[in-house]
Amino acid sequence: xxxWQLKKHILQAAMCxxxxxxxxxxxxxxxxxxxxxxxxxxxLNMRRSAAQADILRGSIFDAQxxxxxxxxxxxxxxxxxxxxxxxxxxxxxxxxxxxxxxxHANRDLLGLTDDVSHLGPAAQLFQSARGxxxxxxxxxxxxxxxxxxxxxxxxxxxxxxxxxxAVLAMASTPAYDxxxxxxxxxxxxxxxxxxxxxxxxQGLYPPGSTIKPLIADAALREGATDTSEVFDCTGxxxxxxxxxxxxxxxxxxxxxxxxxxxxxxxxxxxxxxxMRLGGKKLQSAFERFGFDKDIGGEIVMTKSHxxxxxxxxxxxxAQSAIGQSSLLVTPMHMALLAAAFANEGTIMKPYLxxxxxxxxxxxxxxxMPEKWLKDVTSTSQARLLDTYMEDVVKSGTGKxxxxxxxxxxxxxxxxxxxxxxxxxxxxxxxQLPGRKIAFAIIVENSGGxxxxxxxxxxxxxxSLAG
Amino acid sequence: MKYGKLMWAxxxxxxxxxxxxxxKKHVMGxxxxxxxxxxxxxxxxxxxxxxxxxSVFLQYLLVRRQADPLLLPIALTLASIGSVxxxxxxxxxxxxxxxxxxxxxxxxxxxxxxxxxxxxxxDYPYLLGMACVIILGLPMLFGTEIGGSKxxxxxxxxxVQPSEFGKIIILFFLAAYLSDHxxxxxxxxxxxxxxxxAPLRFIAPLICIWGLAVLMFVVExxxxxxxxxxxxxxxxxxxxxxxxxxxxxxxxxxGIAAIISYMLFGHVRVRVAxxxxxxxxxxxxxxxxxxxxxxxxxxxxxxxxxxFGHPGFIPEVHTDFIYAAIAEEWxxxxxxxxxxxxxxxxxxxxxxxLKCRDSRAALLAAGCASLMLLQAFIIxxxxxxxxxxxxxxxxxxxxxxxxxxxxxxxxxxxxxxxxRRRSRA
Numbered sequence: 001x002x003x004w005q006l007k008k009h010i011l012q013a014a015m016c017x018x019x020x021x022x023x024x025x026x027x028x029x030x031x032x033x034x035x036x037x038x039x040x041x042x043x044l045n046m047r048r049s050a051a052q053a054d055i056l057r058g059s060i061f062d063a064q065x066x067x068x069x070x071x072x073x074x075x076x077x078x079x080x081x082x083x084x085x086x087x088x089x090x091x092x093x094x095x096x097x098x099x100x101x102x103x104h105a106n107r108d109l110l111g112l113t114d115d116v117s118h119l120g121p122a123a124q125l126f127q128s129a130r131g132x133x134x135x136x137x138x139x140x141x142x143x144x145x146x147x148x149x150x151x152x153x154x155x156x157x158x159x160x161x162x163x164x165x166a167v168l169a170m171a172s173t174p175a176y177d178x179x180x181x182x183x184x185x186x187x188x189x190x191x192x193x194x195x196x197x198x199x200x201x202q203g204l205y206p207p208g209s210t211i212k213p214l215i216a217d218a219a220l221r222e223g224a225t226d227t228s229e230v231f232d233c234t235g236x237x238x239x240x241x242x243x244x245x246x247x248x249x250x251x252x253x254x255x256x257x258x259x260x261x262x263x264x265x266x267x268x269x270x271x272x273x274x275m276r277l278g279g280k281k282l283q284s285a286f287e288r289f290g291f292d293k294d295i296g297g298e299i300v301m302t303k304s305h306x307x308x309x310x311x312x313x314x315x316x317x318a319q320s321a322i323g324q325s326s327l328l329v330t331p332m333h334m335a336l337l338a339a340a341f342a343n344e345g346t347i348m349k350p351y352l353x354x355x356x357x358x359x360x361x362x363x364x365x366x367x368m369p370e371k372w373l374k375d376v377t378s379t380s381q382a383r384l385l386d387t388y389m390e391d392v393v394k395s396g397t398g399k400x401x402x403x404x405x406x407x408x409x410x411x412x413x414x415x416x417x418x419x420x421x422x423x424x425x426x427x428x429x430x431q432l433p434g435r436k437i438a439f440a441i442i443v444e445n446s447g448g449x450x451x452x453x454x455x456x457x458x459x460x461x462x463s464l465a466g
Numbered sequence: 467m468k469y470g471k472l473m474w475a476x477x478x479x480x481x482x483x484x485x486x487x488x489x490k491k492h493v494m495g496x497x498x499x500x501x502x503x504x505x506x507x508x509x510x511x512x513x514x515x516x517x518x519x520x521s522v523f524l525q526y527l528l529v530r531r532q533a534d535p536l537l538l539p540i541a542l543t544l545a546s547i548g549s550v551x552x553x554x555x556x557x558x559x560x561x562x563x564x565x566x567x568x569x570x571x572x573x574x575x576x577x578x579x580x581x582x583x584x585x586x587x588x589d590y591p592y593l594l595g596m597a598c599v600i601i602l603g604l605p606m607l608f609g610t611e612i613g614g615s616k617x618x619x620x621x622x623x624x625x626v627q628p629s630e631f632g633k634i635i636i637l638f639f640l641a642a643y644l645s646d647h648x649x650x651x652x653x654x655x656x657x658x659x660x661x662x663x664a665p666l667r668f669i670a671p672l673i674c675i676w677g678l679a680v681l682m683f684v685v686e687x688x689x690x691x692x693x694x695x696x697x698x699x700x701x702x703x704x705x706x707x708x709x710x711x712x713x714x715x716x717x718x719x720x721g722i723a724a725i726i727s728y729m730l731f732g733h734v735r736v737r738v739a740x741x742x743x744x745x746x747x748x749x750x751x752x753x754x755x756x757x758x759x760x761x762x763x764x765x766x767x768x769x770x771x772x773x774f775g776h777p778g779f780i781p782e783v784h785t786d787f788i789y790a791a792i793a794e795e796w797x798x799x800x801x802x803x804x805x806x807x808x809x810x811x812x813x814x815x816x817x818x819x820l821k822c823r824d825s826r827a828a829l830l831a832a833g834c835a836s837l838m839l840l841q842a843f844i845i846x847x848x849x850x851x852x853x854x855x856x857x858x859x860x861x862x863x864x865x866x867x868x869x870x871x872x873x874x875x876x877x878x879x880x881x882x883x884x885x886r887r888r889s890r891a
Contacts, residue, residue, distance in 0.1 A: 006648075007820050009708040010832045013701050014816045017836060018809065021843050025805055027852050031762050032798040039763020044748050044756065047764045050776045121771030121797075 053094070058109045058131035060089055060101055062140040063168075063354065069102065069178075076180075077102075081140065083175035084147035087156075087198040088138055088352065091178040096185050100198070101352060104298035105134045108356045108365070130359045137166035137354045145463035146171035146441075149456030155443040156199035158335040159460055162429055162438040164369035165339075165348030167299070169439075169460065170332075172199040201301040204328040205442055208415030208449070209265045210425045211323035213385050214337060215273055216262055217377050218285035220384075224276040227384070230255050231269040239315040245271045245322065248414060248448075262388045263396030265412060267322050274321025279309035282320060289337055290347065290373045291329065298352050304329045324416060331440045334427045336372070339438035341389060342409065342429035345382035347373040389428060393454075398426065400454035403461045407431040410457065412449035421445040426453035430461045437464065469529055472539035473522060476546035480514065483550025483772065487557075490773045507557075513564035520571040527578065534818060534884040540811045541862050541877050545870070547804065548863030551791055554773055555784045559865055566867040570874035577878030584879075588826050591642035595671055598639055601632045602678055606685045617688040629682070629691040630859075630872040633837060634879075636675065636695060637702075641830040643671055644706035648825065651707045663711055675699045676716060680723040687733055690786075690844055690858025696720060697840050702833050706825075741854035754781050758849045761794035762801075769797025784865045786857050790849045804863070805846065812839040818884040831883045834876045 031039075039045065057077065060069040062085075069089045072078045079089055090100015098106065111131035139159075146157035150173040159169035176188050176195040188195055197203065219225045233253035237245040245267050247253065253266045261269035274282065283306070286292070291304040305328035307320055319325035332350065340347045349372035356365040377385075389409035392398040398410040410428025417423055426449050427440040439460060441453040488506055525538050545567055553560030577584065587594060605628055610618045618625045644651070651664045663669060679695040682688050700716045703709075727734045736751060744752035744759070757780040764770065777783045777791035784791075793801040815835020822828035838861050845860050847853040859869040 003823075003825065005708060006706070006825050006828060010705045010816065010819050010828065012708075013705045013836070014812070014832070017701065017812070017839055017843075021805070021809060021839060024843060024847055024850075024852055025802060028762070028793075028801055028805070028846070028850055029798060031759070031850055032766060032793065032801065036763045036766040039760055040766070042760065042763070045760040045764065046779060047760060047776045050779075051770075051774075121768060121774070 049094075052110055052112075054129075055110050056130040057092075058111065058133040058359070060105075060109070061133060061135045062138045062143070063136065064140055065135070066140050068136070068138070068140075077178075079178040081144075082179065083177045084144050084171065085138070085140075086175045086178050087170050087172040087200055088136065088143065089178055091176075091181045093182040093185070096182060099196070101134060101136065101298065104300075105353055105356070108132050108134055108353075111358070132359070132364060133357045135354045135357065136352050137161070137168060138170070138352070139168045139464060141463040141466075142169040142460050143171060145169075145459045146456065147173065147175070149441075149459050150443060153443045153446050154193060154199070155441070155446070156203055156331040157439065157441045157456065157460070158200045158332045159437055159439040159464075160335050160339050160348075160350055162339040162342040162436040163348065165350045165372065166354070166369070167350050167352050168437060168464070170198075170200045170352075172197070172203070199331065199442075201299060201330055201332045203330060203442075204302060204305060205331070205423055205425075205444075206325075206327060206415040206417055207323040207329045207334060208413030208423065208425050209267075209270075209323055210334055210337075210411050210413035210427045210440070210449070211321075211327070211329075212262055212265065212270050213341060213389060213411055214285060214289055215270050215277075215282075215321045216258055216388070217341075217381060217385055218277055218281060219273040220258075220381055221285075221377065222277060222281050224273055224281075225258060227258055230257055231261060231266070231272065233261075233266050233268040235268070237268040237271045237318065239271065239275065239318045241313070241315060243315040245315075245318050259388050259391060262385075262411070263391040265392075265397050270321045271318035274317045274319075275314050277317070277321070279312045279317060282317065283309035288373075288376050289340060290376070291333060293373075295332075295350060295372065297349070299332070299350050301332050302330055304333055323413060331442050334425070334440035334442075335438055338409075338411075338427040338429055338440060340373075340376050341382050341386045342436050342438045343382075344379045345375050345377045346371055347376060386429070393428065397450040398428065398454045400450055401426060401428065401457040401461070403430070403458055403465065406461060406465055408457075408461060410454065412454060414448050414450075417445075419445060422447060424452035425449045426457050428457060430457075430464075432461070432465050437461070469535035469539075470522075470525065472536065473525055473542070475539060476521075476542035477518060479543065479546040480550055483546075483553065486773050487550070487554055510553075510561040510564055513561055513568060517564055517567050517571065520568060520575075524571060524575060524578075527575070528881055531578075531885045533881045534814055536814050537811065537877055537881055537884075540807050540814070541873070544804065544807050544862035547792065547800075548788060548860070548865070550772075551788060551795070551863075552784050552865050554795075555777060555788075555791060556865075559784060563865055563870075566870045569867065570870040573871050574874040574878040574881075577875055578882055581879075581882035585882075587638055588642040588830070591639055591646060594635055594639035594642060595674070598632055598635045599674070599678065601628045601635060602682065604628055606681065609686060611687075617682070617686045617691065624867075627866075627868040629688065629695075630868040631875075633691070633694065633698070634872060634875055636698065637830060637833040637837060637876075640675070640699060640702045640706075641826050641833055644702060645826040645829055648706055651703075651712075652709060663715070669712075669715075672699065672703060672712070672716075673719070676719055680720070680727070684727050684731060684734075688857065689737065689854065690848070690856030693844050693856055694837070694841055694858065697844075698833060698837050701836050701840070702829060705832055706829055737854045741851065744851065754787070755849075755851055755855055757781075758787055758790040759851060761790040762850060765794040765797050765801070767798045769793070769795050769800055771795060785859060786845060786864065787849050788864050789846050789860050792863075805842070808839050808842040808861070812836070815880050818880055822883060827883050831880055834880045834883075838873070838876060 069079050090102040092098040092102040109131045146169045157171040174193045174195045235247045235252040253264050295301050307326045316325045349370040351367050393408045393410045397412040401410050408430045413425030415423040424443040424446045429438040441456050443452050446452045549563045552563050605617050610620045650668050679692045682692045703712045740752045744755045748756040772795050775794040777794050780787045812835045819828045819832035845858045848855040861873045
């Protein structure tokens with residue numbers, strides 16, 4: 001066979017092989033362009049989470065710069081302040097996910113800006129090896145005072161800056177220790193007390209008498225009463241159908257005006273107002289104060305449970321007006337109610353993250369105070385109710401919250417509930433040097449608001465005043 | 467030195483890779499350069515220097531002998547990509563890989579030096595055939611199963627893959643046998659239906675090789691080598707004869723064997739099932755292929771950047787699956803460049819074959835070149851799920867002594883065949 005024929009066949013076979021390789025090349029191109037995103041985002045693909053695990057998480061600090069969460073040298077996460085700050089910091093674990101600021105500020109803590117993964121190796125230029133630090137609005141002393149005040153009970157505390165909406169404390173008990181949480185997880189997730197539940201924003205409770213400032217505001221606004229009307233409290237209110245509402249401990253308040261009725265927490269007066277207002281006006285009052293709204297941002301609050309006002313009987317109207325019936329609210333929302341009266345009728349949007357700072361010290365994000373609800377009530381009426389609530393602390397049921405030299409307002413509540421002993425409530429505000437705080441405190445199944453919850457408010461005020 | 471500049475490419479890749487690995491390891495909390503260099507294990511340096519010296523010497527030798535000057539730089543580029551990626555995947559294997567590279571380069575020098583004697587092997591085709599059967603038969607009888615394939619011989623402290631060397635002998639055998647019987651095979655008169663074939667006694671050795679390949683698959687579960695042997699036998703038969711009847715015969719032979727083994731053997735069915743639908747069992751049997759596909763997807767066009775991917779999720783990533791790691795970290799660009807290197811290498815090999823005067827030499831050169839590209843094709847197709855997965859190394863790139871040495875022997879043969887003095891002789 002001539003030589004050229006052999007070479008022709010070699011060339012033919014070579015071309016065949018090259019064509020096959022070219023097809024493979026085209027397939028690889030298809031795989032790495034068209035199919036790329038589908039494969040990269042497949043839930044079984046662990047690479048994205050592995051890439052995030054490579055980044056050293058930033059730290060979480062309180063308003064005074066104390067570390068609430070930071071990395072240990074071995075890369076694990078430590079929470080120096082422990083369980084007291086758990087509702088704020090939350091936790092993070094590979095197997096268990098994350099909660100709290102660890103979850104909501106995850107992108108900041110990882111220093112992720114936008115999705116730069118499509119830039120390939122150049123993305124490394126935008127990705128520092130260490131994430132950003134997150135500075136919170138939390139005042140460590142107030143948080144600790146709130147946690148200590150709740151000790152031994154289930155309950156929650158929310159403290160806000162009434163002028164800005166900054167969350168100064170958010171406590172919930174029983175709490176968990178976020179340090180090494182993954183080891184405790186099987187036990188924690190089964191515990192009946194629900195230590196993983198952040199009661200401050202997720203707990204739903206009947207507000208009891210702490211809802212009365214809202215009812216008083218609604219009654220004045222709708223003309224259901226005025227400041228001078230005198231109610232005659234005989235200790236029992238007949239709501240029709242053979243049902244009655246009684247004062248707690250069988251008290252009889254006698255002749256009271258609205259101010260006195262609030263400071264003595266008179267059920268007969270407010271039951272009467274509830275019936276006078278009727279379902280529609282009660283509903284619009286609750287909606288005005290945002291009880292049907294979410295907050296958004298890093299604060300994920302459970303929506304309140306409002307009764308079906310349109311179809312309430314007289315008894316339930318009266319019960320709703322004293323914070324019973326099927327009305328259920330979160331402690332956070334009660335703090336916002338207190339803030340409305342403390343801040344002349346405007347509720348600021350609560351927030352936890354004050355600013356985000358890069359490892360190099362550059363502030364990449366700073367939270368500006370925002371109005372959540374404007375003019376929920378008129379300025380003059382908010383001031384009026386503020387003085388009524390001041391009276392509660394000065395001479396009424398909330399005397400245990402008084403702090404000498406500080407103007408404290410408040411409203412106690414003792415909420416009946418199906419679980420057993422009454423829940424103790426206290427909401428209110430305090431004018432501290434340089435800022436006005438609003439707060440809500442609930443201590444589950446512990447008794448009277450004036451005797452159990454109000455002293456906790458005093459401790460918190462002292463921790464911030466000192 | 468002319469063509470000396472080509473040597474900078476592999477050296478640059480290795481040095482840049484080492485630099486990235488050192489920097490990445492100490493990226494946090496390092497203030498000064500001196501701190502950066504602390505705690506780095508420098509034991510690889512002498513071996514790196516040895517590889518550099520050997521390869522410069524080899525390139526000098528090749529240029530002086532007027533051999534093809536591009537083959538060695540291409541091979542070294544692939545080898546350097548492979549060794550830095552191995553250093554990144556399993557730092558402890560970086561030095562052994564350089565050591566094997568040294569050994570392979572020394573072996574290549576020997577191949578060049580003693581080519582005249584080695585070439586005489588081509589005069590004894592039947593001896594080569596026997597040697598081939600024995601070498602490939604050994605692991606079937608005494609083999610040890612490593613990584614799912616029973617194609618290893620454990621000799622004291624070393625484990626050798628005989629198929630890596632068997633493939634070279636098969637090349638010699640095919641080149642010798644086919645060129646000796648070129649006339650008989652080409653001018654075949656006897657007909658079988660539409661096929662035009664030589665008498666059975668002339669085709670029998672070829673059928674033997676095909677059968678050997680099938681046996682390797684069934685007994686040793688080594689689909690990669692089986693495909694490679696079979697493919698190269700078919701390619702070279704066609705190159706020698708230009709007779710499509712043999713290709714048809716071979717393909718039908720393989721098809722029937724494949725169907726029979728699919729019906730008889732569980733592991734064959736498993737392989738096919740994984741290939742057809744890896745997503746039905748992504749965390750079990752198909753884990754490796756699925757993870758490999760994720761690597762390709764995550765890499766995208768630009769890759770994650772060297773050292774910033776997570777190819778560690780793929781089992782055996784430093785040997786058979788190294789192409790997936792390269793694709794993840796170097797992106798489509800890097801993956802195609804690697805593929806292109808094989809194509810270039812192949813094209814230089816074909817050029818050498820076309821310039822050979824002697825038909826045996828031409829067949830041998832074309833066989834060497836095809837073998838390299840075919841092997842790269844089979845493993846790249848396997849890890850991308852283009853074909854069913856086959857365990858086989860990526861030439862020059864994967865970790866492994868047997869693989870590196872045999873690749874450099876092939877390179878040495880090609881280089882020797884390209885020497886101008888020889889082709890004139």
